[in-house]
Each structure stands twice: as C-alpha cells, then as structure tokens.
Amino acid sequence: MDIPYTSTARPDSGLYNAKLGVWLFLASEVMLFGALFSSYILLRVGAPTWPHGYEILNVPLATTNTVVLIGSSVTMVMAWASLMMKGFKKYRLYMGLTVLAGLIFLVIKSFEYSAKFEHHLYPSQSTFMAIYFTITGLHGLHVIGGIILNGYLWGPGSKMWQTDPKRFTNRIEVAGLYWHFVDLVWIFLFPVLYLL
Amino acid sequence: MAHDSTHHQSGAVKTGAHDHGVHHDGHHELRFWKKYVFSTDHKVIGAQYCLTALVFLLFGFSLMMVMRWQLAYPGEAFPLKWLAELLGADKMPEGIMLPEFYNQLGAMHGTIMVFLGVVPLAVGAFGNYVMPLQIGAPDMAFPKLNMASYWVYFCGGVVMLASFFMPGGAANSGWTSYAPLSVIATVGQTYWLIGMVFLITSSLLGSVNFIVTIVQLRANGLTYMRLPFFVWAQFVTSFLLLLAFPPLEAAGILQLMDRVAGTSFFMPSGLVVSGVPLTNSGGGSPLLWQHLFWFLAHPEVYVLILPAMGIVAEIIANNTRKPLWGYKSLVYALIFLGFMSFIVWAHHMFLTGMGTAISSFFQTTTMIISIPSVVILTALFLSLWGGSIRFTTPMLFALAFLPMFGIGGLTGLPLGLNISDIPLHDTYYVIGHFHYVVAPGTLLALFAGIYYWYPKVSGRKMNDFLGKLHFWSSFICLNGVFMPMFIQGLAGVSRRLYDGGEQYAHAQGVLQWNEFMSISAWMLGLAQIPFIINFFWSMKKGERVSSNPWEATTLEWAATTSPPLAHGNFEKAPEVHRGPYDYSVPGHPTDFTPQNQPSKA
Numbered sequence: 001m002d003i004p005y006t007s008t009a010r011p012d013s014g015l016y017n018a019k020l021g022v023w024l025f026l027a028s029e030v031m032l033f034g035a036l037f038s039s040y041i042l043l044r045v046g047a048p049t050w051p052h053g054y055e056i057l058n059v060p061l062a063t064t065n066t067v068v069l070i071g072s073s074v075t076m077v078m079a080w081a082s083l084m085m086k087g088f089k090k091y092r093l094y095m096g097l098t099v100l101a102g103l104i105f106l107v108i109k110s111f112e113y114s115a116k117f118e119h120h121l122y123p124s125q126s127t128f129m130a131i132y133f134t135i136t137g138l139h140g141l142h143v144i145g146g147i148i149l150n151g152y153l154w155g156p157g158s159k160m161w162q163t164d165p166k167r168f169t170n171r172i173e174v175a176g177l178y179w180h181f182v183d184l185v186w187i188f189l190f191p192v193l194y195l196l
Numbered sequence: 197m198a199h200d201s202t203h204h205q206s207g208a209v210k211t212g213a214h215d216h217g218v219h220h221d222g223h224h225e226l227r228f229w230k231k232y233v234f235s236t237d238h239k240v241i242g243a244q245y246c247l248t249a250l251v252f253l254l255f256g257f258s259l260m261m262v263m264r265w266q267l268a269y270p271g272e273a274f275p276l277k278w279l280a281e282l283l284g285a286d287k288m289p290e291g292i293m294l295p296e297f298y299n300q301l302g303a304m305h306g307t308i309m310v311f312l313g314v315v316p317l318a319v320g321a322f323g324n325y326v327m328p329l330q331i332g333a334p335d336m337a338f339p340k341l342n343m344a345s346y347w348v349y350f351c352g353g354v355v356m357l358a359s360f361f362m363p364g365g366a367a368n369s370g371w372t373s374y375a376p377l378s379v380i381a382t383v384g385q386t387y388w389l390i391g392m393v394f395l396i397t398s399s400l401l402g403s404v405n406f407i408v409t410i411v412q413l414r415a416n417g418l419t420y421m422r423l424p425f426f427v428w429a430q431f432v433t434s435f436l437l438l439l440a441f442p443p444l445e446a447a448g449i450l451q452l453m454d455r456v457a458g459t460s461f462f463m464p465s466g467l468v469v470s471g472v473p474l475t476n477s478g479g480g481s482p483l484l485w486q487h488l489f490w491f492l493a494h495p496e497v498y499v500l501i502l503p504a505m506g507i508v509a510e511i512i513a514n515n516t517r518k519p520l521w522g523y524k525s526l527v528y529a530l531i532f533l534g535f536m537s538f539i540v541w542a543h544h545m546f547l548t549g550m551g552t553a554i555s556s557f558f559q560t561t562t563m564i565i566s567i568p569s570v571v572i573l574t575a576l577f578l579s580l581w582g583g584s585i586r587f588t589t590p591m592l593f594a595l596a597f598l599p600m601f602g603i604g605g606l607t608g609l610p611l612g613l614n615i616s617d618i619p620l621h622d623t624y625y626v627i628g629h630f631h632y633v634v635a636p637g638t639l640l641a642l643f644a645g646i647y648y649w650y651p652k653v654s655g656r657k658m659n660d661f662l663g664k665l666h667f668w669s670s671f672i673c674l675n676g677v678f679m680p681m682f683i684q685g686l687a688g689v690s691r692r693l694y695d696g697g698e699q700y701a702h703a704q705g706v707l708q709w710n711e712f713m714s715i716s717a718w719m720l721g722l723a724q725i726p727f728i729i730n731f732f733w734s735m736k737k738g739e740r741v742s743s744n745p746w747e748a749t750t751l752e753w754a755a756t757t758s759p760p761l762a763h764g765n766f767e768k769a770p771e772v773h774r775g776p777y778d779y780s781v782p783g784h785p786t787d788f789t790p791q792n793q794p795s796k797a
Contacts, residue, residue, distance in 0.1 A: 001764030124458030
C-alpha cells in the first residue's frame with residue numbers, strides 16, 4: 001500500500017498532504033514569532049525609555065530590503081504559475097530570480113549588521129538592540145532556509161518535473177507558502193523595529 | 197528487539213548468498229541499518245521511541261532514587277560507594293551529596309521525565325505505532341519526517357545527558373529554569389537550552405505529521421466520529437504540541453541570547469550576585485520567562501495526560517465488552533479541554549503579584565477547565581457500569597488510572613484557586629498533586645498500553661503473573677511515595693529543600709515521612725524488575741497469540757496481522773462500516789463487531 005494523497009487532494013479536506021503540512025508548520029511559526037513580538041511589546045511597555053528605531057537603524061536599507069522581499073514573493077508566485085502553464089523554462093527564470101532576491105536581501109542585511117558592529121552596537125548594548133538582533137537574526141535564518149530550499153528546487157530538485165510534474169508543481173506551491181510567510185514576517189518586523 | 201534484529205540480519209545475509217532469493221516477493225529485504233536504525237516505517241520508529249523513552253524513564257527515576265537518599269538521611273554518606281566514587285568529589289565528596297548536585301538531579305529529573313520520558317512514550321511511541329494502524333493507514337503521511345523527528349529527539353537526549361559532564365554539571369535551575377537564576381547558572385544550563393531546542397523541534401515535526409496523518413489518511417468510511425478515542429486524544433495532543441511549544445522555543449532562544457550574547461531579556465536592572473553588581477544592560481523581565489514557559493508548560497500537562505486517557509479508554513471499552521459511555525461527550529470534552537488549556541497558564545504564577553483582575557481571570561478559566569476533565573473521568577467510570585469486566589493485566593493498570601488521576605485532578609482544585617494557592621504554592625502538596633497526575637496516573641496508563649499492544653507488536657503476550665506482580669507492587673509503592681507529600685505540603689514543607697525540611701521548625705512533625713517515601717521509592721524501583729524481565733523474556737518466550745487476542749473491534753487488531761506487515765500494514769486498504777466500540781451488539785453472534793465488518797443488509 002502506498003501513501004495516498006501525496007499529490008492529489010483528498011476530497012473531504014480538499015488538500016494534498018504536504019499542503020496541510022505546511023499550513024500547520026506555518027501555524028507553529030506564527031506562534032514562534034508571535035511570542036517574540038509579544039515579548040517585544042512587554043519589554044517596551046515595561047521600559048522607562050525606548051529609542052525610536054529610525055534613530056538607530058538604517059531605514060533606507062531596510063526599505064530597499066522590503067521591496068526586494070516583496071518582489072521575491074511575486075517572482076515566487078510567477079514560478080508556480082509558470083509550472084501550472086507547463087512553462088518549465090520560465091519557471092527556472094522566476095525561481096532563479098527568487099533565489100537571487102533572497103541573496104540580495106542577505107547581503108544588504110549583512111551590511112546593516114556590520115555597520116552596527118562598527119559602531120559597537122551589539123545585542124548586549126541595550127534591550128532594543130537585543131530584540132533587534134534576535135528577531136532579525138531569526139528571520140535571517142528563515143531566509144537562509146528558504147534560499148536553500150528554493151535553490152534545491154531550482155537546481156537538482158527540478159528533475160522531478162520530468163518524472164512527476166504534478167507533484168513537483170505542488171512542491172513549488174508549498175515552498176511558495178513558506179516563502180510568503182518569511183516575507184510576511186518581515187512586513188511586520190520592518191515597521192515594528194525600524195519605524196515605531 | 198535487539199535479538200530479533202540480529203536474527204533478521206543474519207537471515208538476510210544467508211539468503212543474499214543465494215543471489216536472487218531476497219528479491220522474489222517484489223520488495224527488497226532492507227539492510228540492518230535501514231531496517232532497524234534509520235527506518236522510515238512508523239512501527240519501527242514507534243518501537244525506537246518506546247525503548248529510548250523507557251530507558252530515559254528509568255534513568256530519570258534513578259536520579260530521584262539517589263536524591264531520596266539525601267532526603268531520607270540528610271548529610272549521611274551514600275551507601276553505594278562505587279556510585280559515589282564514580283560521580284566524583286565535585287558531586288559527592290566522601291559519598292555525601294553536595295547541594296549543587298542535588299539541584300542538578302532535581303532539575304534533570306523533571307526535564308528527563310517530562311520531555312525525554314513520558315511525552316516520547318505517550319506520543320512518540322504509542323502515537324506512532326498505534327495511531328496509523330487504528331485509522332487504517334499504510335504509514336504516517338511523511339515517513340522521512342517521522343524518522344527525522346525521532347533522531348532529533350535522540351540528539352536532544354544526548355545533549356541533555358552530556359550536560360552532566362560539563363564543568364559545574366548539568367542544569368541546576370529546576371525544570372522550569374526560572375530567570376534570572378538560570379541566566380547566571382553554570383554552563384550546564386546552556387546545554388539544557390540547546391537540548392530543549394532539539395526536543396521542541398522534534399515535537400513540532402512529529403505533531404505536523406500526526407495531524408496530517410489523521411486528517412488525510414483515514415480509511416474509507418472512517419469518519420471523525422468513528423475514530424477510536426485514542427486517535428482523538430493524539431489529535432488534540434498534537435495541536436497542543438504544535439501551538440504551545442513554539443513560544444517556549446522563542447523563550448529558549450531569548451534565554452540562550454541572555455547567556456551567550458550577554459543580552460538582558462530576562463535580567464532586571466541593578467542585579468547584584470554574590471556582592472558583585474552585574475554589568476549587563478538590564479531592563480529585562482524575569483516574569484516574561486515565566487509567562488512564556490507556562491504558556492507551553494500548562495498545555496504540556498495535557499500533553500502528558502490526554503494520550504493516557506486515550507489508552508485507558510481503549511482498554512476499558514475492550515475489557516468491559518461494551519461501548520464507551522458517552523463517546524461524543526468524551527470527544528467534545530477533549531476538544532474543549534484542548535482550547536481551554538491555552539488560557540490557564542498564569543495559575544502557576546499567582547504569587548508573582550500580577551494583580552487581582554488577572555488572577556481572577558486565570559482562576560476562573562482554571563475552574564472551567566476542570567469541567568471537561570471531570571466529564572472524561574466520569575464517562576470512563578460510567579463505562580464500567582454493568583459491564584462484564586475482564587480483569588486482564590492491562591485492565592488492572594487502566595482501572596487503577598481512574599482513581600489515581602482522580603486524586604491528582606481533585607487535589608489540583610485548591611491550587612487553581614488564588615486564595616488557597618497562596619499557602620500551598622511551592623510546597624510538597626504541589627509535588628504530590630502533579631505526580632499523582634503523571635506518575636500513578638499517566639505512567640500506569642502507559643504501562644497498561646504496553647501490556648495491551650505488546651501482542652500487536654510481537655505476536656506474543658506478556659506474562660500475566662509477572663504483569664500482576666508488577667501492577668500490585670507498583671500501585672502500592674506509588675501511593676507510598678506520593679500520598680505523604682500531601683501531608684508534608686499541608687504542613688508547609690517547601691519543595692526543592694536539600695535536607696527535606698530538617699532545619700525548619702514547622703517541618704518537624706512530618707519529617708518522619710521522608711524515610712517512608714524514600715523506602716517506597718526504592719521499593720518502586722525493585723517493582724520494575726518483573727516488568728523489565730517480562731518485557732524482554734516475552735519477546736522470545738511469551739505465549740503466542742492470534743492477531744486479535746483481546747477480541748477487539750478497532751482496526752489495528754481487526755484488519756491486519758500481529759505484527760503488522762512490514763510495508764503498508766494492511767494487505768488491502770480496510771473499509772470501515774461502524775463506530776469504534778461495537779461490543780455486545782444484540783443479535784450478533786460474537787460479543788464484538790470489528791469496525792471493518794460490513795453490516796448485513
């Protein structure tokens with residue numbers, strides 16, 4: 001007996017296994033980042049003074065990064081849509097752009113980090129810097145994970161297109177859901193840390 | 197299991213010599229490593245979880261047996277000289293336990309029992325082995341992920357064990373790891389945090405897998421309201437693990453930052469340690485840790501108890517030969533309990549001065565959550581009414597669970613009320629309460645499950661005489677250990693005291709119980725010997741049984757062989773035609789009707 005519903009949807013749930021799996025995983029991720037944002041609120045409310053993010057952090061760089069990540073979410077959707085329309089070459093292009101955007105994000109982020117270190121702004125300097133480095137660092141790890149996943153699906157993993165195109169398309173959809181979530185976390189994180 | 201595996205391996209080698217011999221039946225005979233170590237089969241993974249968790253349970257219990265010497269005879273040299281010498285002078289100089297070592301044992305006993313013992317056994321082992329069979333699935337939805345969750349759990353266990361050998365020893369800030377003490381503690385705490393991140397990751401992978409399996413892989417005709425109660429229990433448990441553990445992961449990361457990167461998430465300003473002011477930036481909140489910790493740790497309590505209730509429900513229905521009383525109310529109570537468990541956590545924090553409004557809120561939710569627990573317990577009791585009960589070994593354990601969990605649950609009510617919690621908080625009363633839930637409660641249920649499903653796993657029954665010996669001696673000793681804790685707690689003796697309360701005037705009247713509890717604990721250790729012998733002896737020598745020895749109705753017995761087929765569990769996908777507990781249906785020739793038996797038109 002093979003495991004059912006690996007690529008087709010189960011009629012009563014309307015989902016294939018991996019799609020339900022990734023939604024559940026994202027629910028747990030919401031709880032993870034939810035806890036971190038709640039901690040941020042609690043610490044900020046309890047603090048006698050709290051700096052404005054824009055006084056310390058580099059807003060133009062972060063704005064650029066926001067645009068880069070939102071753009072990568074668009075190309076991610078395009079990659080999936082291309083596969084739905086059987087356009088494997090277009091898929092390679094859009095997935096490549098998604099991976100590239102992820103890398104650009106990390107490069108910009110590393111400029112930001114090193115600028116902070118040059119000014120001797122470390123996590124231990126203040127609670128603000130602590131929460132900034134922790135949340136953006138954890139988000140950065142999620143970006144790295146997404147790049148590895150997407151890179152695999154762009155390169156060696158894309159062989160599956162020849163053998164099981166439906167399942168491969170599903171994989172891109174699932175990877176896309178994760179990537180959009182990583183994007184969404186940044187969209188919360190950017191105003192909370194940089195603008196407020 | 198180990199014997200069996202070498203047997204298979206040599207068998208595979210022999211047939212391999214005949215070249216094509218192994219390929220005849222269509223699928224490859226897997227090599228030893230793939231078959232028993234890095235297996236993706238849910239049954240092997242379930243067995244791996246079972247053995248690992250049992251070893252950790254024994255180890256965690258051994259830590260307590262060592263502690264109980266110090267509690268019974270404070271400051272006296274440990275009688276097992278070789279063990280004292282093995283542990284060394286930084287832990288037990290001349291056999292006398294140091295307070296630092298006592299703290300390590302306490303913290304690690306709690307951590308190991310909860311996160312490495314009970315949960316992996318209740319969820320990892322029983323959930324993995326039994327749940328896919330009960331829903332008629334060929335395997336878990338994501339077999340590779342399943343293997344990963346076992347090995348991540350294993351790594352977490354190794355990290356926790358390794359921490360004992362670090363300078364300053366293992367974590368020593370209690371299983372709750374309250375800041376700021378845990379932040380300034382020895383390096384063992386860092387290993388504790390890393391170990392916890394592994395264990396949390398393992399739980400997350402596992403719970404995603406469980407939920408997807410239950411939603412997606414149920415056999416044809418197996419609607420939600422036809423699921424065995426055990427599957428429901430695993431389903432709700434998985435949601436608790438999925439949603440409650442991430443905040444602790446966040447908290448663990450923040451505490452790791454506090455310890456490694458010098459941040460002050462949980463460190464208030466102006467802290468002075470041993471006369472030296474700390475130089476960190478301050479401004480953090482120790483209470484934040486408590487909130488994040490208990491946001492996990494309260495649902496965790498239900499993670500410990502729900503699978504146990506599921507096991508007991510299966511065994512009671514099977515041995516009373518009648519349907520569970522109020523199946524639907526059991527299911528609804530379970531779901532309601534799962535939801536409520538997320539909004540009761542601060543009843544662990546009544547003494548933190550969080551204000552009367554918030555205290556009242558959490559006190560109210562705590563009283564409300566006791567209702568579904570009582571519904572479940574009552575329904576299980578009522579299920580006994582009028583049944584022709586078979587007092588099999590698993591049934592004895594399951595029956596004992598009911599009053600034991602009852603004591604554990606009812607003694608929790610005074611702790612949930614703000615006023616009565618104030619004198620009881622952090623006393624032995626609390627220890628008695630939650631141990632009644634987890635030890636005579638959950639552990640007896642887990643043993644019941646082992647005796648009940650052993651024939652499924654091995655095709656053989658465990659010995660009844662040794663089983664009953666194990667039951668009665670454990671049952672008596674468990675009560676001997678935990679009942680006096682209520683007496684000591686009501687007298688005001690605090691938990692975590694290195695000398696068991698010897699230097700406190702108010703403890704003098706109840707000190708004599710310490711020796712009694714310790715002797716009971718050591719006797720309890722002896723009481724496990726029949727179980728260990730039985731567990732291994734029965735694998736080879738136990739009485740061979742048919743595929744459905746308990747005459748049960750659920751799919752794991754009715755639709756497949758014992759042990760189930762190595763790949764895919766079932767010869768063909770089972771079809772379900774009825775609810776889970778069709779016992780003693782009037783007019784039916786046998787007193788049980790398997791779920792997969794078609795109804796005659």
